[in-house]
Amino acid sequence: MxxxxxxxxxxxxxxxxxxxxxxxxxxxxxxxxxxxxxxxxxQLVTDALGAKPVPVEELASPGHTVTSSERYRTVTAQGRFDTDDEVVVRRRTNSDDAVGYHVLTPFVLKDGKVLLVNRGWIPADGPSQTAFPKIPAPPRGEITVSGRLMPDETTAASGIKNLKGLPDRQIMLIDSEQQARRLDAQVLGGYIAQTAPDSKNDTPELIGRPGKEDxxxxxxxxxxxxxxxxxxxxxxxxxxxxxxxxxxxxxxxxxxxxxxxxxx
Structure with a gap:
């Protein structure tokens, strides 16, 4: 059968x-x-966002690689912004998916080391993409900033190619080692996405809190x-x-x- x-x-x-x-x-x-x-x-994101803010020197140092448990930790730093060596990061979007730049400003700490601060997003509304955009100035003098600690960006993690031959003071990826060579200074590993101070007055649009994966x-x-x-x-x-x-x-x-x- x-x-x-x-x-x-x-x-x-x-x-x-x-x-x-x-x-x-x-x-x-x-x-x-x-x-x-x-x-x-x-859970790492939740723990990092809920952790107590600490001085950036407790987590980062020159050449340090920001770990997954350190990412998004809120850190504080005292020093001054150096707008003379400010650069912009190309092809970045805001919460409305508008294309523009991220503003990356060196922040000189009291001991002379440099912390890279992503001050936020500005629109690409200049006459061309080769011209350096007009950037709102940060507070002058000695101040305290806080932000979420972030690892250096890579092509593998972001999918963004690190193009060569870009206009002056424009970059594709935030790389602390690359910036250390450019600035000829001791730059702390990674960078921070600034969260304060935010005067709400003609300042770059701060980067929002990280979302969670579904x-x-x-x-x-x-x-x-x-x-x-x-x-x-x-x-x-x-x-x-x-x-x-x-x-x-x-x-x-x-x-x-x-x-x-x-x-x-």
Whole structure:
């Protein structure tokens, strides 16, 4: 009765089912790993944003690489802005997806070291992209700034190519080592996205708080793959029973046809 399972059609169908089941289980496991990773990153962001502000020197130093647990930590620094060596970071968008620049201003600390401060976003409304844009001036003199500590930007992490031959005082990526060579100074690793002071008076648009990744989708996708994996053998059994039913019906019809008609 089950000899049809050895036909080419059923052999292929069974092999496909046997391949799909472990594949879908692995895809579900992969989605759960993604869920765990995103949940962990979200927790790091929550912990960093909720941590007590500390002086930047406690977390950063020249040549230091900002770690994932240090990222988004609120830090403070005392010193003065050096607008003579200010640069702009090209092709950056604001909360409305308008294209413009980020303003990167060296902040000279009391011991002479330099902290790179991303003061925020300005529109690219100049006569051309080669001309240095007009930038609102920061507060003068000795002040205290605070911001979220950020790691150096890389092409691998951001997808932004570090183009060469750019107009003077324009860059593509914020790289503390590159800026240390340009400024010929000791520059703290990473930079800060400024959060204060913000006078609200013709200043760059401050960069908003970081958003969190949607981990719930990965959780849902994992169970979706596992449901698919469970549905494969169920579907195989349904097809098998249908095939048996059709074959029995065909056999019964054939048997009826072979019975001779009664002679009256």
């Amino acid at each position: 089950y000899r049809f399972l050895l036909t080419r059609q059923w052999v292929i169908l069974t092999l496909v089912a046997l391949v799909l089941i472990p594949t879908m289980i692995k895809l579900g496991i992969w989605q759960m790993h993604r869920y765990d990773e995103r949940t962990a990153r979200n 981990a719930a989708l990965n959780f849902a996708y994992a169970y979706q793959w596992w449901l698919f994996a469970a549905a494969v053998p169920v579907g195989w059994v349904v097809l098998l029973r249908r095939e048996l039913r059709d074959r029995r019906r065909k056999d019964e019809t054939g048997a009826v046809d072979e019975v001779p008609a009664a002679v009256g």
